[in-house]
Amino acid sequence: MPAGGFSSVTPAGVEFEAKITPIVIISCIMASTGGLMFGYDVGVSGGVTSMPDFLEKFFPVVYRKTRNPGIDGNYCKYDNQGLQLFTSSLYLAGLTATFFASYTTRRLGRRLTMLIAGFFFIAGVVLNAAAQDLAMLIIGRVLLGCGVGFANQ
Numbered sequence: 001m002p003a004g005g006f007s008s009v010t011p012a013g014v015e016f017e018a019k020i021t022p023i024v025i026i027s028c029i030m031a032s033t034g035g036l037m038f039g040y041d042v043g044v045s046g047g048v049t050s051m052p053d054f055l056e057k058f059f060p061v062v063y064r065k066t067r068n069p070g071i072d073g074n075y076c077k078y079d080n081q082g083l084q085l086f087t088s089s090l091y092l093a094g095l096t097a098t099f100f101a102s103y104t105t106r107r108l109g110r111r112l113t114m115l116i117a118g119f120f121f122i123a124g125v126v127l128n129a130a131a132q133d134l135a136m137l138i139i140g141r142v143l144l145g146c147g148v149g150f151a152n153q
Helices: 022-048 052-058 060-067 081-108 110-129 134-152
Strands: 007-009 015-017
Touching: 022 081, 022 134, 052 060, 081 110, 081 134, 110 134
Parallel strands: none
Antiparallel strands: 007 015
């Protein structure tokens, strides 16, 4: 019986024990960073979208709804297509960019693909930090999504 791994019984009745090697551990850590990037973004963007200053600048309609004492549920307060686009644009761009990143990885290699992901991250962060309107914010999120897609590849 393996400790912390998987085993399967072959048809001949011989038990195969999988070993946890350093390569397996490194592979698991690398695979989990993809989920970590998406999870980190969910936490950050969820916190930012509840900040009154952010809502007042980029989503004034949502800001007014959050200040209305007659609205009880958060669904009614945050029901805005621009806010939904802000939230989902990173994930849609990440999904799309992953397909392009697989081609890039095959042609240029992993190192250059990670470098491209870094450029996407830098451009997205700069654009989001300097955002003056919703369009700049969405474009920055799309660039960040491309960075996440390339980094996950």
